[in-house]
Amino acid sequence: MNNILTIWQKEVKSYFVSPIAYALLTIYAVVSGFFSYVAVGYFLDRSIGAQAGRGGPMDVNEWVIRPVMMNVGVISLFLIPMITMRLFAEEKRSGTIELLITSPIRDYEIVLGKWLGALTMYACILSLTLVNLSVLFLFGSPDWRPVATSFLGMLLQGGCLLSIGCFISNTTKNQILAGAATFGVSLLMWTFDWFTGFKSDVWAKVLAYLSLTSHFEPFSKGVIDSKDVIFYVSVIALGLFLTTRSLESLRWRS
Amino acid sequence: MIKVEGVSKRYPGHTAVDNISFEVEKGQVVGFLGPNGAGKTTTMRILTCFMPPSSGTASVGGFDVMEQPMEVKRRIGYLPETPPLYPEMEVAEYLTFVGKLKGMGGNSLRKRVDEVSEKCNVADVRNKLVSKLSKGYKQRVGLAQAIIHNPEVLILDEPTSGLDPKQILETRDLIKGLAGDHTIILSTHILPEVEQICERVVIISRGKVVATDSMENLTNRMRGSEVIGLTVEGQPESGIVQEKLERVAGVSRVILKLAQDSTCAFEIESLQGRNVRADLARAVVEAGWNLTELRPVSMSLEEVFLQLTASEVSA
Numbered sequence: 001m002n003n004i005l006t007i008w009q010k011e012v013k014s015y016f017v018s019p020i021a022y023a024l025l026t027i028y029a030v031v032s033g034f035f036s037y038v039a040v041g042y043f044l045d046r047s048i049g050a051q052a053g054r055g056g057p058m059d060v061n062e063w064v065i066r067p068v069m070m071n072v073g074v075i076s077l078f079l080i081p082m083i084t085m086r087l088f089a090e091e092k093r094s095g096t097i098e099l100l101i102t103s104p105i106r107d108y109e110i111v112l113g114k115w116l117g118a119l120t121m122y123a124c125i126l127s128l129t130l131v132n133l134s135v136l137f138l139f140g141s142p143d144w145r146p147v148a149t150s151f152l153g154m155l156l157q158g159g160c161l162l163s164i165g166c167f168i169s170n171t172t173k174n175q176i177l178a179g180a181a182t183f184g185v186s187l188l189m190w191t192f193d194w195f196t197g198f199k200s201d202v203w204a205k206v207l208a209y210l211s212l213t214s215h216f217e218p219f220s221k222g223v224i225d226s227k228d229v230i231f232y233v234s235v236i237a238l239g240l241f242l243t244t245r246s247l248e249s250l251r252w253r254s
Numbered sequence: 255m256i257k258v259e260g261v262s263k264r265y266p267g268h269t270a271v272d273n274i275s276f277e278v279e280k281g282q283v284v285g286f287l288g289p290n291g292a293g294k295t296t297t298m299r300i301l302t303c304f305m306p307p308s309s310g311t312a313s314v315g316g317f318d319v320m321e322q323p324m325e326v327k328r329r330i331g332y333l334p335e336t337p338p339l340y341p342e343m344e345v346a347e348y349l350t351f352v353g354k355l356k357g358m359g360g361n362s363l364r365k366r367v368d369e370v371s372e373k374c375n376v377a378d379v380r381n382k383l384v385s386k387l388s389k390g391y392k393q394r395v396g397l398a399q400a401i402i403h404n405p406e407v408l409i410l411d412e413p414t415s416g417l418d419p420k421q422i423l424e425t426r427d428l429i430k431g432l433a434g435d436h437t438i439i440l441s442t443h444i445l446p447e448v449e450q451i452c453e454r455v456v457i458i459s460r461g462k463v464v465a466t467d468s469m470e471n472l473t474n475r476m477r478g479s480e481v482i483g484l485t486v487e488g489q490p491e492s493g494i495v496q497e498k499l500e501r502v503a504g505v506s507r508v509i510l511k512l513a514q515d516s517t518c519a520f521e522i523e524s525l526q527g528r529n530v531r532a533d534l535a536r537a538v539v540e541a542g543w544n545l546t547e548l549r550p551v552s553m554s555l556e557e558v559f560l561q562l563t564a565s566e567v568s569a
Contacts, residue, residue: 002354002359003354003355006351006354006355010340010351013342013343014340014342014343017342017343018342094336094338094339094340094341095334095335095336095337095338096338096339096340097338098299098302098304098332098334098338099332099334099338099352099355099399100355101303101304102302102303102304102327102330102332103327103352103355103356104324104327104328104355104356104357105355106324251304251305251306
């Protein structure tokens with residue numbers, strides 16, 4: 001446990017003493033700020049229409065917060081590879097992996113510490129969304145519960161992509177390669193459910209089940225469904241397990 | 255303390271380490287000598303549990319590297335060829351981090367960080383970023399990192415490579431200073447280093463141990479017959495001189511090295527255990543020539559090394 005904490009501390013620190021953390025936070029603040037602004041703009045436009053007798057019932061949760069959270073997922077898709085690509089690739093390139101492996105700590109402690117560090121970084125980025133949403137709470141009274149479940153869903157979904165990114169970063173010395181591959185896999189997992197649009201065989205169902213978006217939907221509506229939680233947790237566990245095994249295999253292959 | 259028995263490391267297509275065995279006693283400083291690519295780093299990585307051997311067993315302090323890697327890791331301080339430093343950390347912060355990895359903590363760790371900084375001469379940069387350090391400092395921080403948990407065994411992979419001469423001397427002194435408390439294995443391809451620091455040497459070439467012995471024995475064993483350099487002036491005909499020298503009792507071979515004007519230089523090999531220098535001098539003087547040089551050509555470790563590794567090549 002202490003070892004996990006040591007690695008976690010080191011990881012979080014290394015994000016924040018390098019420009020990575022600040023660059024990611026800034027990029028996220030700008031992009032998510034823009035998305036939130038657009039969502040609110042649409043909402044205002046529609047509410048004028050509603051006053052004029054057109055359109056249906058207005059709901060800040062449904063019309064602003066949910067789209068904003070879905071967009072957060074899209075931005076994460078781009079940011080997560082940048083968070084994970086250095087995790088192992090950098091240690092392998094600079095040789096510091098030798099220090100970790102020859103220290104009396106277990107492989108899973110290294111992996112968990114690093115993943116938790118990345119998750120912390122991701123949580124910091126996510127928390128910026130709260131600043132955007134707080135404006136809505138200042139001038140209105142949307143339901144806070146869907147917001148809370150959305151954040152939980154985002155963290156779980158981010159956790160999945162981070163653990164996959166962790167694994168990919170462990171398979172190469174090259175950070176760019178790790179980042180690009182993570183992005184590709186994330187994007188695929190994001191869009192797997194597109195299959196169901198024109199196909200309905202078993203494969204389409206399996207792929208749709210693996211889609212990250214379809215499991216996020218309930219969270220964004222304020223529903224915590226155990227099947228979605230189990231899905232996310234098992235993907236995280238699988239990713240971390242694979243990372244641990246590939247860290248072990250490093251010794252057999254290198 | 256360290257026992258390596260029949261260890262091999264094979265990769266598809268080539269064998270990095272081929273059935274090597276050696277032992278290191280507690281408190282010894284052992285030099286691991288060999289040309290680049292001989293398998294030094296691989297052997298060290300097997301000892302530090304970084305990679306397992308393909309076959310054979312290795313143990314440190316009685317613990318097998320395969321069966322009880324945690325116990326082995328606790329007892330080993332390791333400095334890889336490139337010091338495993340995090341550029342974004344400060345020196346003291348880095349040493350604290352490594353200390354924690356090795357299972358230390360609290361006040362004792364804080365004290366130990368001060369101690370090793372002092373010992374490795376990095377106390378003056380303890381609040382500097384690692385990335386801002388010179389190469390010599392980085393190497394010393396690497397050493398400090400290796401000894402932070404006061405390990406019984408120190409494994410140093412080319413600790414002086416890439417340093418300037420002054421830094422090399424400093425690092426060597428540092429290692430010599432550590433010799434009393436730790437069992438040390440250090441690899442190098444710089445021979446004088448081994449001559450200066452180590453008590454024993456393991457020479458490895460192409461993945462095989464070609465010699466393992468104490469420094470003294472090794473040079474003696476290899477020297478075999480004595481070689482003497484001799485220069486004579488005053489006789490333009492080198493053949494005559496050579497003939498005369500060959501007739502001295504105990505001389506086995508006379509090789510002409512240089513013949514210029516009336517000066518000629520020879521290298522003379524004597525039979526084992528015979529001291530022929532006095533006889534040679536007398537022979538030259540009696541012939542009426544001037545003896546301008548007479549010196550023993552001792553065999554340096556360099557030659558021993560070349561001889562050993564070369565015979566390996568021709569074998």
